[in-house]
Amino acid sequence: MTILVTGARGQIGRAVLTSLHAQGLPVRAASKDPSALNLPAGIQAVALRDDDPETLTAALENVRQVFLYANPATADLFVKAAEQAGVEHVVLLSSSAVDSPDAASNPIGASHLTVEKALAASTLTTTTLRPGGFDSNAFGWIPAVSAGQPIEHAYPDAALAMIHPLDIADIAVAALTGAELRGRTVKLTGPEAISFRAQIAALSEAIGREIPIAAITPAEAEAQLSRTMPPYIVKALLTIWSLTTDQPETPADTTETLLGVPARTFGQWARENAAAFTAP
Template identity: 40%
Template sequence: MTILVTGVRGNVGSRVARKLVAGGLPVRGTARDPAASGVPDGVEVVHAELTRPQTLRGALKGVEKVFLYTVPQGIDGFVDAARAAGVRHVVLLSSIAVTWADRDRNPIARMHLGVEEPLRASGIGWTFIRPEALATNALAWAAEIRTDGVVRCPYPGSYTVPIHEEDVADVAVRALTTDGHRSAAYALTGPQSLTQQEQVALIGEALGRGTRCERIPLDVARAAMERVYPADVVETVLAAQAMSDGRPATVLDTVEAVTGRPARTFASWAADHAADFR
């Protein structure tokens, strides 16, 4: 049973592949450049791109299950290639945003629904993994923390429930390798609702030095974010931060329900990633 892992160098995909290999399963990973570094040991790497479905036929040969990143461009071609190859189950890394009331207007939700909906209609077995906020989002603060230990943001008191990428990968591996997960959609969070300020402070504890958040004007934050992200995504993120400012977020126990053990704390994530902030 070969399992195809797309995004095999990614924060989640690399961990999914590593855990599958450790379990003795044959794993194939897709990459634009198979010769580049960063692929876990024991993974067969092939060239394939989700945005170019014509590259998928060879990658899917002999594959029964797929761990899939959300890439709406080319999803119809992926579904056709997966059906032709006899794929039986796709585990999709989606987003909890698809469950929100504004999902029809939310660009993050629309992007993920653009893959979820074709998979639902495909006739292939599916499982959707929907994390709320990946702890790796905090890596966006790395440059500021390295420079002076100050993270500048418009809403230091906004809450999220960050989840360690290892927990997301553990849930995905369970869905890929054990029964009972088809047609399931798992909303995932970490074990603690934390403000941005609290997350920054925990990174400082992992580093052994002081770190803090500094509030900046909203228009300054917007301008900085728009240099990196599309304007509609920036507005969605800022609106979510404003709504969660001073309002603790809901903590879910899905990781423990699926894997049998509690989700990792943000403090453990910060310790695991301390080198990224030094």
């Protein structure tokens, strides 16, 4: 039976889709705008829109497993439709914010917790993946690096166990194709805590030139981040960075512990994506 992959335009969803298809498994890609998907031959693309519940029913036809991006606005609707369609297993892309003591009041944790609770109350078997920070968050530095400007940071020595998005995809695929992870909840990180200073050094090496760092105050960082992020995310980030400056994040599960293969490092991610930082 078919595996539905939601968020097919995202890096993780696309990687899950491609891997499953390469294994010869029947997969269906769901996106708000399926016409924007450039898919390998043989993969069906379907619309999945929050404002049109009928698209959910159509997307789930003959589906037995789903790779699901967390959407609290449609969590209950998804559960009902999935149960009616005969879905057996859901692999949920959640967040490590659910593990925090203030998850219920933290907007990031609360939104993912809503989806986790809806699935937990259902008849669906659920594998829950809770990754922390992504290596790809470094894409936010592209404007400064491309312009030859320093990267400004209030907490350059904050050390987080960032995870490569493709490691998340590999673990999701393993959960969809095997029994070992089925029904488990796992917190995912990269192989080691790495500071922003060390990330920038790795990126400097990858692009072949030095990227300077400029220290700014937390207040200045808050003002900068608030231009593109809602206040609750800005507050959460600054709090985490402050805490992990003195106490680096402890790595949790990785592809090494779960799949027996080495976890990808930030340095590897930097080399793979160096062109994005040097494009004119």
